[in-house]
Amino acid sequence: MITVASLTKSRASVRVLEDVSLAGAEGTVTAVVGPSGSGKTTLLRCLNGLETFDSGGITVAGHRLESGPHGQGLLERLRRDVGMVFQQFNLFSHLSVLENVALAPRVVRGLSAADARARGRDLLDRVGLGAFAAARPATLSGGQQQRVAIARALAMQPRVMLFDEPTSALDPAMSAEVLEVIVDLARTGQTMVMVTHDHALARRAASWVVELVAGRILRQGTVAEML
Amino acid sequence: MKSRRVWLFAAAVFFSLAGAAAAAELDDVLARGELIWAADQEGGGPHVFPDPVDPRRLTGFEVELAALIASELGVKPRFQQGQWDRLPLLLGRTADCVINGIEWTPERQRDYRCSRPYFAYALQLLTRLDTPLDAFGTLAAMGPRGRWRVGVLTGSAAETTMQSRTDLEVDVVGYDGTIDSLEQVASGVLDAAVMDDCIFNFYADRFSRLRTVDRPFAGGFYTILTARNTPRLSAAIDEVVGRLIADGRLKSLYDRWDLAGRQQMLLLRDAAEIPVARRKSIGELCRDTLPLLLRAAGMTVLLSCVSFPLAVCIGLSVAVGRLYGPPAVRPVLAGYVEVLRGTPLMLQLYAIFFLLPKIGIALPALAAAILGLALNYSAYEAEVYRAGLRAVPLGQFEAALALGLSKWQALRHVLVPQAVRIVMPPVTSDFIALFKDTSVCSAITVIELTKRYSVLALSTGRIVELAVVTALLYLCMSWPLALLSRWFERRLEGAEPPPPAA
Numbered sequence: 001m002i003t004v005a006s007l008t009k010s011r012a013s014v015r016v017l018e019d020v021s022l023a024g025a026e027g028t029v030t031a032v033v034g035p036s037g038s039g040k041t042t043l044l045r046c047l048n049g050l051e052t053f054d055s056g057g058i059t060v061a062g063h064r065l066e067s068g069p070h071g072q073g074l075l076e077r078l079r080r081d082v083g084m085v086f087q088q089f090n091l092f093s094h095l096s097v098l099e100n101v102a103l104a105p106r107v108v109r110g111l112s113a114a115d116a117r118a119r120g121r122d123l124l125d126r127v128g129l130g131a132f133a134a135a136r137p138a139t140l141s142g143g144q145q146q147r148v149a150i151a152r153a154l155a156m157q158p159r160v161m162l163f164d165e166p167t168s169a170l171d172p173a174m175s176a177e178v179l180e181v182i183v184d185l186a187r188t189g190q191t192m193v194m195v196t197h198d199h200a201l202a203r204r205a206a207s208w209v210v211e212l213v214a215g216r217i218l219r220q221g222t223v224a225e226m227l
Numbered sequence: 228m229k230s231r232r233v234w235l236f237a238a239a240v241f242f243s244l245a246g247a248a249a250a251a252e253l254d255d256v257l258a259r260g261e262l263i264w265a266a267d268q269e270g271g272g273p274h275v276f277p278d279p280v281d282p283r284r285l286t287g288f289e290v291e292l293a294a295l296i297a298s299e300l301g302v303k304p305r306f307q308q309g310q311w312d313r314l315p316l317l318l319g320r321t322a323d324c325v326i327n328g329i330e331w332t333p334e335r336q337r338d339y340r341c342s343r344p345y346f347a348y349a350l351q352l353l354t355r356l357d358t359p360l361d362a363f364g365t366l367a368a369m370g371p372r373g374r375w376r377v378g379v380l381t382g383s384a385a386e387t388t389m390q391s392r393t394d395l396e397v398d399v400v401g402y403d404g405t406i407d408s409l410e411q412v413a414s415g416v417l418d419a420a421v422m423d424d425c426i427f428n429f430y431a432d433r434f435s436r437l438r439t440v441d442r443p444f445a446g447g448f449y450t451i452l453t454a455r456n457t458p459r460l461s462a463a464i465d466e467v468v469g470r471l472i473a474d475g476r477l478k479s480l481y482d483r484w485d486l487a488g489r490q491q492m493l494l495l496r497d498a499a500e501i502p503v504a505r506r507k508s509i510g511e512l513c514r515d516t517l518p519l520l521l522r523a524a525g526m527t528v529l530l531s532c533v534s535f536p537l538a539v540c541i542g543l544s545v546a547v548g549r550l551y552g553p554p555a556v557r558p559v560l561a562g563y564v565e566v567l568r569g570t571p572l573m574l575q576l577y578a579i580f581f582l583l584p585k586i587g588i589a590l591p592a593l594a595a596a597i598l599g600l601a602l603n604y605s606a607y608e609a610e611v612y613r614a615g616l617r618a619v620p621l622g623q624f625e626a627a628l629a630l631g632l633s634k635w636q637a638l639r640h641v642l643v644p645q646a647v648r649i650v651m652p653p654v655t656s657d658f659i660a661l662f663k664d665t666s667v668c669s670a671i672t673v674i675e676l677t678k679r680y681s682v683l684a685l686s687t688g689r690i691v692e693l694a695v696v697t698a699l700l701y702l703c704m705s706w707p708l709a710l711l712s713r714w715f716e717r718r719l720e721g722a723e724p725p726p727p728a729a
Contacts (some may be wrong), residue, residue, distance in 0.1 A: 079629055090626035091626075107636050
């Protein structure tokens, strides 16, 4: 489902990623860990084309990304199959919680407004926020906002979910509620890649752990071996 | 243009107090050694105009007349420029007298001191060679394009005379200069123009496609205006004019300017006294002017409410193009903004209204005004929306892209709606600014509230009363706008700031 082969990326003559290779089969959860500035987030952002890379190649959910600039059409097709959850949630502040979740299915997948909202309601119920459908994102707690962001990404029914430090901006109580949602998701067999500092999250949700240091893979293995 | 209305109001207040203020009497003029005379060089020949040989110098028969009068008084003449229909407002402030084809009317008799007549004018109808307008009487029936569009100089006798002729199927269009209306007849925007015959005779060579229709149909006399509280200056000017007529110097001046001196002298000899107009009561004043002011206020609303949404649409498109469009168009759009923002609205309106017809695009005045306002304000809105779009956190754009939205979908559904909310307060205040800038449109013959006020104030002499009524009308219209902008601000303050960018 995910293959990264010899990925190399420099930014202003500094190597950010060097010869990174990894693979994630369908239904696996890969956790990428490592110190700050080790290139974890950059690697994740390469997986859905938010960043380009200099050499190597990526295959995600059947879409092949080559080095250099990506075509718009390819990116749009890939991103329909690859959801992403950001550290800072990035909920659309002008839309209600439900509209946040229903926007992409309507605009990108072409669902009717009613179908998109129905799908949105199901997902909000699934992350325990059905009661907040009409609220503005800014009125929610950080943990609630991150759960909405997860529901929003799931609404596109992605084959792969990417998480960028999903609990780093949250206090422990709020982290826990987000963690439960992600663990539930892992149980359903959702293929995921998560970048995290949070060892509790990695231990409970991941099946494979990759440790990145200074842009290189230091070691990788099962959760039992690594953590 | 806000300053223009403030200026007008200040002028109005000042003028009303001028009775008490010290206007320059004869003694002051003599002590100063200068007679300051006001005229509008934009009014054109043969009265007062820049010398074609040396445009820094003014020439014209009234320039020479002013020099003669000043020298008879034993002082030097000094020219003071002003807009023609507002020249009388300069009396007692920056000018001692007005010498500029000012027609002798009952209202002016009442509001100023009028000298004995120094010139007899006649009103002449003009048209293009190819129009079916063969006689003055033709105006009584509809023309091939409906009502005849006839240009006149704003505030002139031509305007009042044509407006009083309810028997004619004409729309009278006021211009700030006489040459403007000649240009517009030549380019086909107007069907005809009415002006003093001496003006057309002077410019006939330049406008070879124009012709006169019938003989002049009305006429009157030019007078030199002075302030009401300068009786001795007025009497001295009267005496000088009398002397110039008696000793033949005025006749030879007119002959030099090809103005039929002999005939002028005969007409001046026959000049009858013009009666002094009665002062209207406040009730009469309101009854006569309010409907006109209200209609003009409607024009102000129409101009703003049509042009501003256009400006916002164009401005938003330009902003999006500059930030997200193809690299090749970005400098073009930047140029668009700088050109429109860096040149005066007045000039842009002139270009649209007076220059486009020369390349075959003759827009009606209202369309030209709306287009001009929309284009000018689109440059400002483009900058406001560009700032608004940049203020939306990058994370919002990335989140939209990560969901599979295309760049344009992300703009349409995520970035633009947020930018619109962010810039609501400045955009609302731009709307109020445009609302007031509509007064510039009078330069291209659109009569909105400020123009109507200025015309009525000068024709009735009730500058202060009408200023109050006009100001109230503006307030009635801008108050709801102010409420709207405050409502938007409260709404935005109520909402928490968007989450910071990743």
